Amino acid sequence: MRSRVVVLLAVLLLTLASCGGAVSVSPSPSVAASPFPATLSDFQNRSVTVPSRPERLVSIGPSITAFLFALGAGPRVIGVDDFSDEPAEAATREHVGGIKVNFEKVVALKPDLVFSVKFSDGTIEKLQAASLNVLVVDPQSVSDVAKTATLLGKAVGADGEALARSIQQRVDAVRAKTANVANRPRVYHEIDASDPAKIFTVGPGSYINDLIEIAGGANIAARAASAYPQLSAEEIVKTDPEIIVLAADAYSPKPGDVAARQGWSIIAAVKNNRILTIDPNLINRPGPRVGEAAEAYAKLVHPELFR
Structure with a gap:
């Protein structure tokens, strides 16, 4: 019984770090030129430089995967974690593990950029040691969501600001409805x-x-x-x-x-x-x-x- 709890919480933390149905964000952000090289600060306050528009992306985290597809970068996603099932197209990508990342598989995919939630087991450091460029993206709160859209937009060369505004407007509409x-x-x-x-x-x-x-x-x-x-x-x-x-x-x-x-x-x-x-x-x-x-x-x- 305890093992089931551990797995359940690990999955929850990975997905938070949650989807039936397709990603639907209105208006759909159009891809816009983003200057490269781009030097970004990720969720671990690490400085990460993306030298050019990345064409081979690996996503380790369902929220990250959903964002990449919403930003129009889905065709460039070549690998995802085992829990990334949204949109449905994401599930057709190569799987690189879930609670435990398949390090060898990630390396074999030869990604230009790896997006990952936080791990405390040395996964990030191991990926970096293999000369992979890793951006840690780990939204844990509603306020983190707009930040994530903007950060990922800059990382892949898409209009993350537009997506962030669209998301925030809908959240604010609900907040206004319940405010009083x-x-x-x-x-x-x-x-x-x-x-x-x-x-x-x-x-x-x-x-x-x-x-x-x-x-x-x-x-x-x-x-x-x-x-x-x-x-x-x-x-x-x-x-x-x-x-x-x-x-x-x-x-x-x-x-x-x-x-x-x-x-x-x-x-x-x-x-x-x-x-x-x-x-x-x-x-x-x-x-x-x-x-x-x-x-x-x-x-x-x-x-x-x-x-």
Whole structure:
């Protein structure tokens, strides 16, 4: 059971570091000339120089992959991580591993530029040691999304600024819609409850916590000490969440399962039938669909605003 939790969180951190459906960003940014060589500062504050327009790209991180395709650089993507399935075309690229990167395969693809989320196992350093140019791109919050669009645009020679503006406008529209709500219901977002004594949820500094706030909710774990804290069932019951949000996938518990948990019948969300589900890929990946994600979450928290 513990191994399943470890894998689940590793996948979540890789995707955050989440998607059914195609990437849809309006307006679609047009490719524009970006001066090369370009010297960029990545998410680890490393200075990376891209000498010329890169033609062979490897993406290690689903959010990164989605951004590259949204920027029109999809045809240049030759390799992706095992979890990059959006847009559908991304899944047809060579796979270079998931939680553990297949170093040899990345090198064999001879990329001009490798985009990767952060790793603490020496992956980045190993790729650099093979004389590969690596740009670390690791969006963890809604505010990181526009920064990512701009950075990637500069790296591949596309109009990242236009994409950033488009994304921010949609997020701001949702924020404006919920800004003056009279009530901000208490929200509990469940990540994993395999161990009922240590249930994973989202805390400050996480992408989903940002979505809850933008949606006009109040995260029950907003004051936790980490981005992905573990709470006991008793702690969750004590906060009396008014809304419970679950991932709508085959591996997550169903609303009926949660309602049937011992002692949970007194929770407001259970009593009022507000145990809701949402597309996990939509809200787990801080990518170009962040505006859509914010709106989807807001519809769960404040459905009255969208009637």
